Amino acid sequence: MGSExxxxxxxxxxxxxxxDFLKFCGSTAAVLGLSSTFVPTLASKIAGAAxxxxxxxxxxxxxxxxxxLESTLQATYPNVADIVLDLLTLKYSAASMATGKxxxxxxxxxxxxxxxxxxxxxxxxxxxxxxxxxxxxxxxGTNSLDDLEAxxxxxxxxxxxxMGQCAVDGGWVRAFPNPSGATGMSEYLSRRGIDVPVVNLAxxxxxxxxxxxxxxxxxxxxxxxxxxxxxxxxAADLDRLGRPKYLYNATIHDSCPRRGHFENGEFVYRYGSxxxxxxxxxxxxxxxxxxxxxxxxxxxxxxxxxWCVESGGVCxxxxxxxxxxxxxxxxxxxxRVGAASSGPLAGWPLHGGGLHPIGTGAAxxxxxxxxxxxxxxxxxxxxxxxxxxxxKTEEMKEYDAKRLKKQGGAN
Amino acid sequence: MPGKMVKESTHPLFVFTHWTNxxxxxxLTISGxxxxxxxxxxxxxxxxxxxxxxxxVLLINIIIRIIGMxxxxxxxxxxxxxxxxxxxxxLPQKTNRHQMWPMVKYYLFFKKDYPITAKYAxxxxxxxxxxxxxxxxxxxxxxxxxxxxxxxxxxxxxxxIVGSLFGFGGGDGLMPMRLIHHWIMWFILIFTxxxxxxxxxxxxxxxxxxxxxxxx
Numbered sequence: 001m002g003s004e005x006x007x008x009x010x011x012x013x014x015x016x017x018x019x020d021f022l023k024f025c026g027s028t029a030a031v032l033g034l035s036s037t038f039v040p041t042l043a044s045k046i047a048g049a050a051x052x053x054x055x056x057x058x059x060x061x062x063x064x065x066x067x068x069l070e071s072t073l074q075a076t077y078p079n080v081a082d083i084v085l086d087l088l089t090l091k092y093s094a095a096s097m098a099t100g101k102x103x104x105x106x107x108x109x110x111x112x113x114x115x116x117x118x119x120x121x122x123x124x125x126x127x128x129x130x131x132x133x134x135x136x137x138x139x140x141g142t143n144s145l146d147d148l149e150a151x152x153x154x155x156x157x158x159x160x161x162x163m164g165q166c167a168v169d170g171g172w173v174r175a176f177p178n179p180s181g182a183t184g185m186s187e188y189l190s191r192r193g194i195d196v197p198v199v200n201l202a203x204x205x206x207x208x209x210x211x212x213x214x215x216x217x218x219x220x221x222x223x224x225x226x227x228x229x230x231x232x233x234x235a236a237d238l239d240r241l242g243r244p245k246y247l248y249n250a251t252i253h254d255s256c257p258r259r260g261h262f263e264n265g266e267f268v269y270r271y272g273s274x275x276x277x278x279x280x281x282x283x284x285x286x287x288x289x290x291x292x293x294x295x296x297x298x299x300x301x302x303x304x305x306x307w308c309v310e311s312g313g314v315c316x317x318x319x320x321x322x323x324x325x326x327x328x329x330x331x332x333x334x335x336r337v338g339a340a341s342s343g344p345l346a347g348w349p350l351h352g353g354g355l356h357p358i359g360t361g362a363a364x365x366x367x368x369x370x371x372x373x374x375x376x377x378x379x380x381x382x383x384x385x386x387x388x389x390x391x392k393t394e395e396m397k398e399y400d401a402k403r404l405k406k407q408g409g410a411n
Numbered sequence: 412m413p414g415k416m417v418k419e420s421t422h423p424l425f426v427f428t429h430w431t432n433x434x435x436x437x438x439l440t441i442s443g444x445x446x447x448x449x450x451x452x453x454x455x456x457x458x459x460x461x462x463x464x465x466x467x468v469l470l471i472n473i474i475i476r477i478i479g480m481x482x483x484x485x486x487x488x489x490x491x492x493x494x495x496x497x498x499x500x501x502l503p504q505k506t507n508r509h510q511m512w513p514m515v516k517y518y519l520f521f522k523k524d525y526p527i528t529a530k531y532a533x534x535x536x537x538x539x540x541x542x543x544x545x546x547x548x549x550x551x552x553x554x555x556x557x558x559x560x561x562x563x564x565x566x567x568x569x570x571x572i573v574g575s576l577f578g579f580g581g582g583d584g585l586m587p588m589r590l591i592h593h594w595i596m597w598f599i600l601i602f603t604x605x606x607x608x609x610x611x612x613x614x615x616x617x618x619x620x621x622x623x624x625x626x627x
Contacts, residue, residue: 169579187580240567241582251558265455275452284449291556291585321574321582333448334590357590358448361597368601372608378520385612394524399509 007047031213031299032220033246045219046087054089055227056110056117060147061094063134063173063182064123067205068164069095071301087215087227088118094147095122100139107147111154116228118158119151119196120211124166124173125188128181152194158228159197159235160185161214164206165318168242171204175324186242197235200242202294204318209299210247217244241321252289252315255297258282271312282309286331288317334358416616418626419486419494420530426624428476435469436603438462443596463557470550473543488529501536504529511537535609538602545599552592556585 011021025042029035034042059069073096092107110117126134131145138147151157162185165171169184183191186198201210214234215227222230239245253259261267261281268275268282281287292315296307309315317327326335334357376385384391396404442462449455480501484494488506507526511533516522518534526532531539555566555573573584573591610617616627 169582174579184579184581240571254558263456265449265453265457267449267452267455288586291583291589293583317586320586321578321584326577326586334593335586357593358444361594361600365597365600365604369604372604375518376608376612379612382520384525391525394513394526397509397527398513398522 007050010050028213028216031209031246031295032217038220042216042220046216049087049219049227052226054087056091056113056115057088057120058091058107058110058117058151059093059095059120059122060144060151061136062121062123062144062148062167063126063180064095064164064166065172066095066122068122068167069093071205072163072208072211087219088120091117094136094144104138104140107151111151111156113156116156116158117154118228118231119160120163121148121160121167121185122163124170124180124182125185126173126180126182127188128179134180148188149192149194152189152196157196159199159231160189161211161231162186162198162200162242163211165202165204165323168200168202169321172324174322197232198242199231199235199238199244202241202243202248202319204323207299207301209304210244213247214244247295248293248319250293250295252292252294252296252309255295256281256289256309257297258309276312279312282312282314284333285314286316286329286333287314288320288327288330289315292317292319294319332356415490416620416627417486417492418620418624419492421620421624422479422483422485422497423624424479424483425476425485425497426621428472428479429621431468431472432476435465435472436599438465439469440596440600443593447593466550466553469546473546477543486530500529500531501539503533503536507531507533538606542599542602542606545595545602549592549595549599552588552595555588556592561585 008018008021011018022039022043025039025046026036029038029042032038061069091110092103097103125145125148127145128134131143135144137143152160162168166173166182167185169187170178170182171184173180174182174184186200189196189198199214201214203210214231218227218230218234220230221233222228223233234244237245239248241248253262256262258279258281261279262283266275266278266280267284268280269284270276271285283289287309289309296315297309300307300310314330316330317323320326328335379385383389438461442458442465445454445458446462449458480498481496483497485497485500486493487495487497487499487504506529510526510528513522513526514528514532514534517524517526551566551569554560554563555569560566561570570584570588571581573588574582575584577584577587610621614627619625619627
């Protein structure tokens with residue numbers, strides 16, 4: 001009881017009431033797909049973990065805009081999710097700490113120590129110029145690739161949380177023409193032969209609620225109540241794209257508050273219009289919600305205040321692979337006739353050209369139709385068709401005629 | 412240059428499947444274009460309903476047509492009423508063996524006389540096979556982007572391949588798959604233009620037969 005008081009005192013000090021905490025547990029249970037009967041279990045697991053010692057974590061950064069870190073840290077006020085995330089003691093954060101000797105030692109202590117840790121990796125892994133060309137160089141001359149290699153190769157690394165789409169597949173950093181040689185975490189580790197469980201949190205940026213959900217799920221699944229044992233269990237039950245199933249099992253479109261307008265054919269065609277004021281569906285404005293698996297309509301952003309489509313924008317499909325190349329222009333229904341930024345179709349035939357698929361297809365069909373008309377006129381001119389047609393069928397196949405000729409017969 | 416069109420060159424079931432194909436293509440194209448970009452409001456429910464209904468009709472229809480190949484007899488040569496299994500029309504025949512290239516030359520005006528051919532010319536056979544492949548491809552890509560079926564293993568494989576081609580060697584392929592579905596529609600439309608042109612260029616007798624089952 002005494003230890004629980006300490007935890008709730010901690011909450012109270014941050015202005016979070018027990019009621020708030022239980023509400024948070026309820027909403028997290030909903031995100032995890034659990035019934036409300038799990039709320040007390042969740043609450044006791046979180047409280048227990050907070051009292052039984054913190055799990056070391058390091059937050060490494062590759063090529064990124066720091067949006068995922070901002071998204072996680074920029075709470076308008078201390079909220080419950082912050083407290084859950086405090087279960088991870090962040091020993092090192094590449095983006096928010098100076099890279100002096102103290103920071104480097106703190107980082108090394110984690111992955112050279114004897115306690116399992118969790119690595120949160122934000123940003124793409126930029127292999128261009130051996131990792132030195134585009135990333136932060138530490139005071140000792142090492143770079144972010146060296147950091148990643150050392151941490152991921154450590155026996156104590158329990159799992160890697162690939163935070164945000166850049167860490168998942170290279171994200172926007174990897175978009176055509178990918179000058180920095182960016183890549184995603186799973187791909188990089190597999191190429192380097194490093195075997196560490198990776199949990200992908202897709203999206204640009206990843207949201208704190210998604211990270212919180214993974215931490216809470218790990219607490220629930222951990223065999224000994226520790227995060228490090230639980231995170232391995234989380235990593236063992238991911239979808240085929242390495243994401244927690246419950247966070248990416250429905251499209252934006254499935255639970256969009258504007259979905260009814262889509263079905264009714266009530267659309268916004270122009271910003272500033274009456275239709276926009278009525279919150280009609282933004283599908284014609286380029287919304288990629290039907291192709292994007294993420295739970296933004298349920299979780300929402302900025303302490304669950306709103307999210308892209310609710311605030312009037314379109315879903316730009318930021319949780320899909322190669323999302324910039326595949327989904328741009330974001331304000332258009334379709335990607336222009338363009339190219340992939342890597343793989344066998346790289347750079348073919350045009351990158352991000354101005355050709356709209358509907359217009360291009362119609363133009364191509366029109367060209368064929370015009371060619372057929374011209375061909376028809378040619379057929380007529382050659383007297384193959386029409387009243388004065390003189391067309392006749394050949395008397396012998398060309399092939400047979402040639403063979404006959406070879407054999408010395410008549411032509 | 413088709414000879415006289417005799418009733419034995421086709422079968423009432425094929426007239427029916429041809430009509431169904433034509434209507435399905437028409438409704439699927441119009442509703443699909445609307446779904447791709449709903450140029451006016453109010454019709455999305457109707458467009459999607461139409462698209463899903465005719466998608467199943469088209470698929471069942473093409474399967475019926477393929478079964479018909481093996482169970483129905485039609486004449487396989489020009490200028491005869493003698494019938495044989497319809498599938499033979501779809502395979503290389505003695506009459507038009509080695510005639511593909513002469514036919515290409517003929518239509519490009521490099522050859523004066525019309526090449527000897529069976530009921531279907533070599534190019535025609537190829538185009539008809541292509542139409543079956545395109546129909547299955549458009550159905551496949553359609554199911555691969557349709558919510559209820561996109562996670563079936565058979566469609567997931569396609570999504571993964573497309574995801575690999577367009578998504579850094581992995582990931583989901585829903586957006587590129589949508590575009591591939593769209594492009595196949597244009598190829599089918601281009602095929603239909605050429606098909607319509609070649610069936611009408613020598614007169615209306617082929618059309619009368621396949622649409623009305625009437626000898627000229």
